[in-house]
Amino acid sequence: MRLSRDVAVVGGGMTRFHHRIHAERTSRELFVEAALEAKCSVDNGFDLKDVEALFVGNFSSDAFEGQSHTAALMADWVGITPVAASRIEDACASSGVAVNLAAMAIASGAYDVVMVGGVEKMRGLTTEGVTDTLAMAADAVYEVGAGFTFPGLYAALASAHFAEYGSSWEQLAAIAIKNHHNGSLNPKAHFQREVMDIASSLGERNQMSFGDELEFLRSSLNPYIAYPLRLFDCCPISDGASVLILAAGERVREFTDSPVYIRGIGQASDAMALHDRESLTSLRATRLASDQAYKIAGVQADDIDVADVHDCFTIAELMATEDLGFFPKGEGGRAAVEGRTGLDGEISVNPDGGLKAKGHPVGATGAAMAYEIFKQLRGEAGRHQVAGAEIGLAHNVGASGATVSVQVYGR
């Protein structure tokens, strides 16, 4: 695969990811907010009439809101009909895939200016309803039928990784602590508090006190969701939307002097059910999608300065940092404990707090990763800016790894 024309991000916007503040809002309102921020972020101004096509990642507005036909609805409410509007559903990778397709639509010459984004309004359902809906992204017959929940699938991957490499839950805890720290610096994040800060206030309410994060994370205030994963190993249920404006290389200077180019893209699929995969300690689709993206971009894993990786669960970040080639297999956990993935580490992973702290409105996540990398490479990430970030990567996973999309970005 190749990109036969240059494609750049020229604008981006996202809502804060949260549940409570969006309680009274529907997905169309969230998407419009993100789209207007994207429009206003274009340095030289942007007329929505310039948009030629819209791609929307959305996992399940059908189940969450009783609303399908999502892309046309978003085009209508953003005010860009009659452009071609298409919805992409690839579970949690919906808008990462949408970004790849939007880039291909421009690279192919079909369009010069495309809007791409994602949206999910999850909190209309109870936790039980959300658990059932997310489980639809696994094999309904052979996995969900056997009792697997979505956290359960990643918990099973953790058990296999622990057994094969001697990695541990304490290493997962280091990832949660780091991502909460990063989230505390990001005004768009769902959780903007350090783990210790949460430990103090939850402890006070329950007449308990904790000497450090691990003592809190081992306590009854951090219950198991799916052994060995506890509450703080899991991303929250969030509502939100994210939108980018992409333009063909020839048109970029109309919009900005500071574009961020999509240098490479990759995508792969894998067996849906974990039991049909050769390895349970690595996501093959991550390895294949990133290899493709690196090759097109002409970079290697160690060229990446900043990466947003798919940490729906802490074990997912550990595995991603290995499968993307940042660390050798089996060393992702130790690298996290040693701070090598922190904001000032050798490769900054999830500086925005990741899915863990920023939140994970499923369909909005992939485009929100692209938004973060856009901000990082322009030096506009504020308090969670990674100093001198030149090359960035976004890695979006569908469910337990049957879909993975990757983009490599550069100035």
Next chain:
Amino acid sequence: MTWEDVSGDGVIRAFTVVHVPLSTMVGSSPYAVAVVKLDDGLSVTGLVLEVDDGDTLSVGARVVAEFVKEGEKTALCFKLV
């Protein structure tokens, strides 16, 4: 696709104990689910009966299949050997 007979003996490749269940399993949690590699080479997923504590399971533990009837349905489950 064709049907083939396999033995019910195998080892756990990966497992979890689900504490926050699907709506269809409310009342049964915590319950254990495992990806099992049968000695014939095939891998399948099923409940591990009589286990509710993750610390009592391990990757590599031997299990044997047991079919459990629930009304009209028959579920493939496992038991630790």
